Amino acid sequence: MSVTAPNGFRAAGVSAGLKPGGSRDVAVVVNDGPSRAAAAVFTRNRIKAAPVLWSQQVAEGGRVRAVVLNAGGANACTGPAGFQDTHATAEHVADALEDSAGEVLVCSTGIIGERLPMPRLLDGAQQAVGSAARDGGLDAADAIRTTDTVAKIAFKRGAGYTVGGMAKGAGMLAPELATMLAVITTDADLTAPQCDGLLRAATRRTFDRVDSDGCASTNDTVVLMASGASGTTPDEAEFGALLTEVCDDLARQLVADAEGSTKSIAVEAVGAADEADAVEAARSVARSNLFKCAVFGEDPNWGRALAAVGTTGARFDPDEVNLAINGVWVCRRGAIGDDRSKVDLSGRDVTVTVDLQAGSAAATVWTNDLTTGYVHENADYSS
Amino acid sequence: MSVTAPNGFRAAGVSAGLKPGGSRDVAVVVNDGPSRAAAAVFTRNRIKAAPVLWSQQVAEGGRVRAVVLNAGGANACTGPAGFQDTHATAEHVADALEDSAGEVLVCSTGIIGERLPMPRLLDGAQQAVGSAARDGGLDAADAIRTTDTVAKIAFKRGAGYTVGGMAKGAGMLAPELATMLAVITTDADLTAPQCDGLLRAATRRTFDRVDSDGCASTNDTVVLMASGASGTTPDEAEFGALLTEVCDDLARQLVADAEGSTKSIAVEAVGAADEADAVEAARSVARSNLFKCAVFGEDPNWGRALAAVGTTGARFDPDEVNLAINGVWVCRRGAIGDDRSKVDLSGRDVTVTVDLQAGSAAATVWTNDLTTGYVHENADYSS
Structure with missing residues (x-):
């Protein structure tokens, strides 16, 4: 085929x-x-x-x-x-x-x-x-x-x-x-x-x-x-x-099949003013080494994801943004939401949803966790 | 004190x-x-x-x-x-x-x-x-x-x-x-x-x-x-x-003392058109997970550093850029330079020099290697 x-x-x-x-x-x-x-x-x-x-x-x-x-x-x-x-x-x-x-x-x-x-x-x-x-x-x-x-x-x-x-x-x-x-x-x-x-x-x-x-x-x-x-x-x-x-x-x-990965992470930005904002916000989370290490450790450390959104130019009010991990809204209106211990990160697939509350555009960026396997693969072999 | x-x-x-x-x-x-x-x-x-x-x-x-x-x-x-x-x-x-x-x-x-x-x-x-x-x-x-x-x-x-x-x-x-x-x-x-x-x-x-x-x-x-x-x-x-x-x-x-680090890396951009270009080029190398894993593995994988420079808007001609690791010019005019096996990465301090050949401005960005220790520290502990 x-x-x-x-x-x-x-x-x-x-x-x-x-x-x-x-x-x-x-x-x-x-x-x-x-x-x-x-x-x-x-x-x-x-x-x-x-x-x-x-x-x-x-x-x-x-x-x-x-x-x-x-x-x-x-x-x-x-x-x-x-x-x-x-x-x-x-x-x-x-x-x-x-x-x-x-x-x-x-x-x-x-x-x-x-x-x-x-x-x-x-x-x-x-x-x-x-x-x-x-x-x-x-x-x-x-x-x-x-x-x-x-x-x-x-x-x-x-x-x-x-x-x-x-x-x-x-x-x-x-x-x-x-x-x-x-x-x-x-x-x-x-x-x-x-x-x-x-x-x-x-x-x-x-x-x-x-x-x-x-x-x-x-x-x-x-x-x-x-x-x-x-x-x-x-x-x-x-x-x-x-x-x-x-x-x-x-x-x-x-x-x-990304190098060393144990989780596939879909970062969805929703409620964005436009598609470019949604991509920018989602990509910033997808690039946070700290957040991706936390996912590897199955730790729903949403502050690291939100901090990544904060480095973008996407339109949002820091006091209005919501964030969910695997459907649990751990951050509401920029502050503590539902109990983070309710988040189940044991499976391979992880979804992070950032609701910018600034419009109706959305986009998803795909990434994976940052693992010791990734470091080994890229430290031990020239590629 | x-x-x-x-x-x-x-x-x-x-x-x-x-x-x-x-x-x-x-x-x-x-x-x-x-x-x-x-x-x-x-x-x-x-x-x-x-x-x-x-x-x-x-x-x-x-x-x-x-x-x-x-x-x-x-x-x-x-x-x-x-x-x-x-x-x-x-x-x-x-x-x-x-x-x-x-x-x-x-x-x-x-x-x-x-x-x-x-x-x-x-x-x-x-x-x-x-x-x-x-x-x-x-x-x-x-x-x-x-x-x-x-x-x-x-x-x-x-x-x-x-x-x-x-x-x-x-x-x-x-x-x-x-x-x-x-x-x-x-x-x-x-x-x-x-x-x-x-x-x-x-x-x-x-x-x-x-x-x-x-x-x-x-x-x-x-x-x-x-x-x-x-x-x-x-x-x-x-x-x-x-x-x-x-x-x-x-x-x-x-x-x-950065988390899990085994190397301190100075990324120097020289020959830049202005200081902003120098900072942008140096910072891009400092953010390359792949290059930083290679340094952890003591592998002078200069292509990963140059690829990072290529993602910036800094002024340079890809066919003119030079790159040295710890003083060995492994890349000359965008192509293969001195033998990469001459690079000694056994010490803690590593210097990467990117010569953009576009002017006389320079800047240094400080970073460290990306290690299994960093991943462990950020996967196993909420911080």
Whole structure:
């Protein structure tokens, strides 16, 4: 399933020796058409990896024949030589497909500031193109894992077409696109401008609202490829809703598998003057190390959450704000509400609701707890 | 020494039973004059604790007779009842001193969202005023500790006068004043407006640039009290430099004792277009959980630091930025520089230097590593 659920796509994931231990580390997703309309969104970090700089140019053309992805190295902060490596990878895949490098997107993930072992990567890319098949979606999703413990895939059926997707990302997960790679495919017939508009709308409310550890990556890429193989031109609103569902599903899988996490936390801001205020307030709570440690300890320490809201510019009156944890309104009108001991934090899913009492807008930001496991994972291993 | 190093001040720290285990938890610092000029700066968090709301009014008058401080409870998010508690505390101390409550500053620290046990606090305050003495500075510094493992004190001698100080703060240490309480005293003869200008200038470059865990507090207060007891009217520039030294000394002590920390990290941004850019770039690195975990693991993972710089609006060209860790230029012109294995991270002190190559301004932000100890401390204990 995954990216090969829609018609018109082949994929593969192979082991090229970039990761230790011989696990899969190079993937391709090939669009055999008849259409190759596409769009992509990228990290807003100003330090952009070579594959992002390359892929931005490819995406501008609105056509993508294939995406080649590798784990085992981000190819970020590698200078002109690193950019050449990306270019060579695209050329290599294009040659194998007898197509144009200008329509090959490249995604890399792994440690920043190291060159990729190019002979191995090129061999792997060649092998992946050679073995790309209709049943290769799961292998591709497996190959792009870094510290991800499970492969992330999703798909949904629409009226006469399908949307599929895969994603990776477990650390450096933060705003303006979580640190992640995602490939979404569809056999619906869409133009490139449609892909662009629909993808931006969907990511804005899904991947953009995953904030695992507040660290924005150099490599974030989300690409949508439309093969048109179903022959169906979808209703835009219906397609957009389905695409958003797939992105939301993948984004939630990222949070559920975030490095070292034991809790998935939905921070809902409600009663906001506008959506931007809601996102700002929710994101500030999602970034509070102190609050996230408390959740790890199953301590409903709501003062830490409210203190985070207080650092924002969102419109609210400190004497009117309410806050609930898992449905218990522990803070009412900025002061002590219901008994905090009534809050049950024993499950994996935690919901924090901040009621700003300033309007009717709402937004949810997804995060996770801050744990000793996260520290171990990021202290003991270079990634 | 501490706050009683300058003439004209008495202090005490007593056990009122607010902290478990009978350790000191209530402190007073009394200014016996002849002058009582003062100024204070406070948290910019919009969720302000009751003692901050009270003390802001007191500070506006420019005169402070005494400061009463308690650990064991922040009296934040406690509503009108919490404000009454602060008011009652000030009145109680004023009565004991036969003075005006309008010149009694109140500071509280501890858990947010719980009422203080008032009978015990008032008894403790009374006892503290009764025992306040010229040699009470160290007891006062001890009483305001929360998760601080050591008391923080400092003093400097000027030309005919002295500046002393004490501070607390080990978690929720973040910008726009680290989460902390600090009392600075001097026997120099200064006007209230002088105190205000000098204190703001000193804190802007010291306490404001401590960013331990990115969490801004509801209770931050730094107060400067001038007794005039030395009879010396100081040179303003010289006094300002001395005051900055005392604040810097205390701020560095906060970082050195930050919750669970094993490394003190100075993030220097140099070559910035202006000071604001330098602070923004340095603060972004100081807030990168991923980089701070790497430092805990003694891994010179410079890509994580550079990625943090890339999220800022500071002026720089990604292809021109240089980055050094403990003097080894691991990143040159945005790409791989000297061998990262040359970086020695075995000591406590770590310096990260980001050269933006965009001008000549510089700034340093102080932080610490993110450790399993920090997570334990904030997951296992409500604070």
